[in-house]
Every structure is written in structure tokens, then in C-alpha cells.
Amino acid sequence: MREPSAVFVQQDDDLIEARRTGTWSADGIEVGWNDGTVEVTADTVTRVALRWSEPLPSGALILGDAWERSYGDLQWRHQQPERLLPWYFLAHDPVTGRTTGAGVAVQPNAFAAWTVDADGFTLWLDLRNGGGPTTLSGRTLEAATVQLFDDAGTPWQTLNAAVATMSSRLPARPEPAPVVGANNWYYAYGENFDEKAVLTDAATIVELADGHPVKPFSVVDDGWYPGGIASGGPWDQGIPGVFDDLAGTAAAIAAIGARPGLWFRPLLVREPNQWGRQGPHDKPGRALDPSYPEVLDLVRADLTRFKDWGFELVKHDFSTYDVFGAFGPAMGSRLTESGWQLHDPSRTTAEILLAFYRQIRSAAQDVVLIGCNTVGHLAAGLVDVQRTGDDTSGRDWERTRKMGVNTLAFRLPQHGRFFTVDADCVPCTPQTPWELNERFLDLIARSGTALFLSIDPAARTERTDRALRAGIRLALDGGDAGGIEPADWLVNTTPTAWRSGGDTIDYDWSRPWGVDPIS
Numbered sequence: 168m169r170e171p172s173a174v175f176v177q178q179d180d181d182l183i184e185a186r187r188t189g190t191w192s193a194d195g196i197e198v199g200w201n202d203g204t205v206e207v208t209a210d211t212v213t214r215v216a217l218r219w220s221e222p223l224p225s226g227a228l229i230l231g232d233a234w235e236r237s238y239g240d241l242q243w244r245h246q247q248p249e250r251l252l253p254w255y256f257l258a259h260d261p262v263t264g265r266t267t268g269a270g271v272a273v274q275p276n277a278f279a280a281w282t283v284d285a286d287g288f289t290l291w292l293d294l295r296n297g298g299g300p301t302t303l304s305g306r307t308l309e310a311a312t313v314q315l316f317d318d319a320g321t322p323w324q325t326l327n328a329a330v331a332t333m334s335s336r337l338p339a340r341p342e343p344a345p346v347v348g349a350n351n352w353y354y355a356y357g358e359n360f361d362e363k364a365v366l367t368d369a370a371t372i373v374e375l376a377d378g379h380p381v382k383p384f385s386v387v388d389d390g391w392y393p394g395g396i397a398s399g400g401p402w403d404q405g406i407p408g409v410f411d412d413l414a415g416t417a418a419a420i421a422a423i424g425a426r427p428g429l430w431f432r433p434l435l436v437r438e439p440n441q442w443g444r445q446g447p448h449d450k451p452g453r454a455l456d457p458s459y460p461e462v463l464d465l466v467r468a469d470l471t472r473f474k475d476w477g478f479e480l481v482k483h484d485f486s487t488y489d490v491f492g493a494f495g496p497a498m499g500s501r502l503t504e505s506g507w508q509l510h511d512p513s514r515t516t517a518e519i520l521l522a523f524y525r526q527i528r529s530a531a532q533d534v535v536l537i538g539c540n541t542v543g544h545l546a547a548g549l550v551d552v553q554r555t556g557d558d559t560s561g562r563d564w565e566r567t568r569k570m571g572v573n574t575l576a577f578r579l580p581q582h583g584r585f586f587t588v589d590a591d592c593v594p595c596t597p598q599t600p601w602e603l604n605e606r607f608l609d610l611i612a613r614s615g616t617a618l619f620l621s622i623d624p625a626a627r628t629e630r631t632d633r634a635l636r637a638g639i640r641l642a643l644d645g646g647d648a649g650g651i652e653p654a655d656w657l658v659n660t661t662p663t664a665w666r667s668g669g670d671t672i673d674y675d676w677s678r679p680w681g682v683d684p685i686s
Contacts, residue, residue, distance in 0.1 A: 177213045214293055228243040229258055230244075230268075276311070344381050349384070350621055387430065445507055484539040487541060490503075521549075572590075573661050613667055
């Protein structure tokens with residue numbers, strides 16, 4: 168493990184170069200290097216930067232990850248020194264064919280990102296609490312464990328090896344069986360559905376699974392509780408007169424032959440709360456601060472209740488937004504607005520999020536957990552399934568192409584190592600072209616990743632049912648035996664050529680006019 172060439176620390180406004188005296192120290196901050204683990208001891212701290220002076224090939228292509236979900240923005244790109252590369256990066260030299268890079272092991276106690284320039288690369292460790300410094304009070308924090316990646320053959324093989332290395336310290340956990348199921352979001356969008364519609368979805372997915380020994384899920388997504396979509400808890404009852412008995416709903420789904428699932432937003436309530444977060448948010452006082460022990464108790468009680476109702480899968484959503492007040496693309500290098508802190512300023516935001524995810528995992532016990540808008544590098548090992556990309560769509564095909572295909576191509580190596588990858592639902596709706604959705608269905612099914620389907624009863628035909636049956640059966644079997652690989656991902660953000668075994672499958676994602684840039 169090569170030590171950094173230089174280390175810089177930041178307590179307030181400016182970065183200061185640290186002097187090496189066994190450890191690196193400056194401005195009351197001490198940085199240690201323990202076989203790749205970065206240890207920070209300080210009273211207060213905001214950032215630490217580690218610099219490696221190792222020139223890269225001038226024509227190298229660079230790839231990074233994303234803070235939480237991707238938004239159709241993952242891609243290989245020529246050097247851009249200010250480009251922030253969360254969690255890990257790869258650099259591919261087209262001349263020699265070699266691919267190398269660096270990253271941090273999963274579940275770090277800092278938000279870690281890289282920048283790459285002609286003279287080397289820098290690891291930026293954001294150690295803040297909310298939008299202000301963390302008060303460590305002399306505590307030594309294991310901020311992150313750095314891992315450098317050697318060439319493993321091809322860029323695809325190198326990324327797979329890198330992800331395996333970053334997840335190597337996770338405790339062994341049995342992988343869930345293939346995750347396949349119904350989810351009504353992309354035809355109902357949380358409105359005007361009831362228990363009858365939910366049971367119809369369950370019957371549909373069971374019918375299309377056609378007696379497969381692996382049972383599919385049927386998920387009750389947003390819109391089952393009072394207050395309107397995305398409005399927050401408490402999560403103790405359904406809409407009166409519509410979902411009066413959630414335990415009964417779960418039992419009815421199970422009686423049909425599907426495994427019941429439920430969506431919730433753990434860090435938002437409908438009324439201002441004494442544990443509401445103090446910081447930027449469009450719902451002030453209603454976003455809960457997970458550094459309060461009382462908030463973790465509430466979340467534990469919610470998970471226990473859902474399990475007692477009989478739900479076998481829980482999807483928890485929006486927590487990154489509810490902590491930072493922004494989604495991934497708006498977080499950038501600052502993550503959130505400056506000048507505010509979480510209730511407990513003695514822990515970094517990363518530490519607080521890890522404690523939150525661990526509480527959910529502990530409370531869920533054997534319930535299958537889906538993380539959506541969760542920080543993948545922190546949630547790895549603490550969710551069974553991770554929504555790795557932003558929403559697909561039952562109204563606009565271009566969202567499915569941009570979000571779904573991109574996240575599958577560039578985050579597929581995380582599948583089975585960090586978690587089960589979920590590139591989001593395949594819609595079957597009258598508003599979107601089935602010939603394109605059918606191709607997306609085929610790709611997801613071959614990949615062996617999670618396959619959820621939003622099937623509008625009004626869109627079902629003999630053709631759709633034939634394709635749905637084939638795709639669902641392949642997905643329940645675990646996908647193509649040898650896996651799949653995007654063949655043109657170095658030059659295409661939504662790859663059209665995919666290798667499966669010894670064959671290449673070509674998918675045309677475009678409409679007759681190409682791609683509509685206004686969508």
C-alpha cells in the first residue's frame with residue numbers, strides 16, 4: 168500500500184499542508200496511516216486530503232461512482248481535474264490497455280471522493296457533521312481504508328476486482344434468492360389505488376411467474392397511508408376506508424402466493440417534531456435528525472410493526488435527501504449547505520448514517536431490505552437490495568433509457584458484492600412503448616439483478632404477457648448463467664451492445680427520431 172505523497176487538513180476555511188513526523192500533523196489535527204487505514208485525531212475537523220503524485224497517461228479515460236443513486240451520469244470521460252469521483256475511480260489508458268485506480272473500503276466513517284489530474288490524484292475525506300465541523304474532542308477516528316487497484320485484464324474485469332476488494336471486509340451474509348416482484352408506482356404513482364388493486368398486482372405477478380419455485384414479491388409502494396404521497400409518518404396505519412388492516416392486506420398477498428412488501432420514508436413526519444433536523448430542507452422541522460437516539464427508536468418500532476403485520480420486504484426511501492436537503496447531483500463536493508449541524512456534533516455525518524442503517528438492519532431481522540436514496544457505499548452489507556439509479560418511468564421512456572440502462576451498465580459489478588442491484592422497475596403502461604420496455608425487461612432479466620415490474624392492467628396483451636412470463640422466469644432462475652457485460656460502455660453512457668456468454672446482444676434504445684433531448 169503506497170503512502171500518500173502529501174497530506175492536507177482543514178479545520179475551518181483553509182486547507183493546510185501537514186508535516187510528517189511519524190504521523191502528519193497541522194493545526195491540531197493528526198493524520199495517521201495504518202496499512203492504508205486513515206486515522207484522524209483532532210478536537211474539531213472538517214476535511215482531510217491525501218495526495219498521490221503519480222502522473223497518469225495524458226489520454227486516460229476516467230470513471231467514478233456517485234454519492235447515492237446515479238442519475239444517468241455515470242461515464243468514462245477524459246481528464247477533468249475538478250470532476251468529483253465519489254468512493255472510487257478507475258483510469259484506463261487506451262494506448263496500453265491498462266486500467267488502474269483507487270477507492271475506499273465500504274462502510275467508511277467519512278464521505279470519500281477523488282479528483283484526478285495530469286500530475287496525480289487526491290482523496291478528499293469529508294469529516295463534517297451536517298454543514299459544520301465535527302467535534303471529535305481528541306477522539307481518533309478511523310476515517311477510511313484506502314485501496315489501490317491494479318489492472319485485472321480489461322476495464323470491466325478491473326472494476327469487478329476493485330468492487331470485490333472494497334467489499335472484502337463485509338461479514339458473510341446469505342444472499343437473498345432472486346428478487347423479482349410487482350410494484351405499482353409507475354402506473355399508479357401513489358394515487359387512486361386500494362387494497363383491491365394491490366391484490367390484483369399480486370395475482371398478476373403470481374400468474375406470470377407461472378408456478379416458479381421462487382416466490383415473487385408484491386410491493387405496496389407509496390400512497391398507502393394518510394397525508395398524501397411522500398408526506399411522511401407516523402407509519403402506524405393506512406388510509407382509513409382504503410387500507411384499514413395492513414396485516415390483513417399482507418396476509419391476503421401471501422394467500423395469493425406472493426411475498427408482501429411495503430414502502431416507507433423513515434425520516435419524515437407529517438407534523439413538526441421535537442427531533443426535527445435543523446438545516447436546509449423544504450419541510451422544516453419535519454425531517455427527522457437520525458443522530459437523536461429517539462429517532463432511531465421510532466425507526467426500530469416502525470420496522471418491528473411492519474414485520475408484525477406480515478411484510479417480508481421493506482423499502483426505505485428518501486433518507487439521504489432528508490439528511491442533506493438535496494439529491495445526489497445537487498450535493499456535489501459540499502454535500503449540503505454550510506452553517507448547520509446535526510443534534511450530535513461529535514460524530515461525522517457518515518458515522519450517523521451508518522448507525523441509522525445498522526439500526527434498520529437490526530430491527531428488520533430477516534425482512535428483505537431495499538435501500539432507495541441511500542448512500543450505497545455506506546449501506547453496502549446493510550441492505551439486501553439497493554436502488555442504484557434514479558427513477559425509471561411509466562410515462563416517459565427516455566427516463567427509463569437514461570436512468571435504468573446507465574445504472575445497470577456502470578454499477579452491475581456491485582451486484583452480489585455490495586448488495587443486489589436494482590436498476591428500478593420495468594414499466595408496462597399504455598403511455599410508454601412496449602417494444603422498448605420489452606428490451607429493458609430482457610436486459611434486466613439476463614443480468615440476474617432485481618426485477619420489479621409496474622404492470623398496468625390496461626396495458627396487458629398477449630404480446631406483453633408472453634414477454635413478461637419469459638423475463639420473469641429468467642429472472643427467477645437467476646439470469647444468464649455467465650452473467651452479462653456492456654461491450655460498448657467506454658464510449659456509450661447507455662450501452663447498446665451487451666455480451667452474454669459467447670454472444671453479443673444488440674439493444675436499440677432509440678425512437679425513430681433518436682433520443683428526445685427535451686424529455
